[in-house]
Amino acid sequence: MARPAEFDRKEVLDKAMKVFWRTGYTATSVTDLVNATDLKPGSIYGAFNSKRGLFLEVIDAYANNSLTRIQHCMEQRDSAIESIHLFFSRMTEEISCDTIGKGCLMINTLLELATEDDEVRERVTQYLNQIEHHLYLTLEKGRLNGELQPDTDTESLAKMLMTGIWGLRVLSTTRPDPSVYPGVVSHLLSAIPAIH
Structure with a gap:
C-alpha cells in the first residue's frame, strides 16, 4: 500500500x-487547486475525496476562523x-482594504450555489x-444591563444588522471608494436604540 x-x-x-474565494467554486478547476497547493491530483482526492470535499472543508475552516474572531470581538x-x-x-477596516472586490467567501458562495447545492446552502446559512x-446575544445583554431601551426587539434588530452586513459585503465587491463605508455603518448603528 502506498504511503x-x-x-x-x-x-x-x-x-x-x-x-x-477569488474565482468561485464552479470556475475553480482541479488544475487551479493543484497549482495553488503544490499537491498532485491524487493527493487532493486522497485527502478530500473531491473538489467539492475540499471546498466543504474550506467553508468550515473559514467559518470557524470568522466565528472565533467575532466572538473575541x-x-x-x-x-x-x-x-x-x-x-x-473592524469589518469596515477589512472591507476598505479589499482592493480587488473579493467580498465575503460565505456570501459569495451562497449567491453562487444556494439554488444548486442544499448542503452548501445549509452550511453557509448555519454560519451566518x-x-x-x-x-x-450582545444586543440582549445591552438591553438587560440598561444600555438599550427596555422594549427593544433585539431579535429583529440583530436581523437588521445582519442584513446590513450582507449589504456591506456585497457592496465591497463593487470596489467603491472606501470613504462610503463609515457613513453607511453610522446609519446602520443609529438604529440601535441606545440610552444615553
Whole structure:
C-alpha cells in the first residue's frame, strides 16, 4: 500500500481558500487547486475525496476562523454597544482594504450555489445564523444591563444588522471608494436604540 502524502492540512486549506474565494467554486478547476497547493491530483482526492470535499472543508475552516474572531470581538468590551461598534469598525477596516472586490467567501458562495447545492446552502446559512446569534446575544445583554431601551426587539434588530452586513459585503465587491463605508455603518448603528 502506498504511503499517504504528508502535508500541512491547514496550509493547503488556506491556499485552496484563496483560489475559491477569488474565482468561485464552479470556475475553480482541479488544475487551479493543484497549482495553488503544490499537491498532485491524487493527493487532493486522497485527502478530500473531491473538489467539492475540499471546498466543504474550506467553508468550515473559514467559518470557524470568522466565528472565533467575532466572538473575541464581542467579548473585548464590557459595553454591548461598544462591542457592536468595534465589530463594525473592524469589518469596515477589512472591507476598505479589499482592493480587488473579493467580498465575503460565505456570501459569495451562497449567491453562487444556494439554488444548486442544499448542503452548501445549509452550511453557509448555519454560519451566518451564528453571526446573527452573536449579535442578538450582545444586543440582549445591552438591553438587560440598561444600555438599550427596555422594549427593544433585539431579535429583529440583530436581523437588521445582519442584513446590513450582507449589504456591506456585497457592496465591497463593487470596489467603491472606501470613504462610503463609515457613513453607511453610522446609519446602520443609529438604529440601535441606545440610552444615553
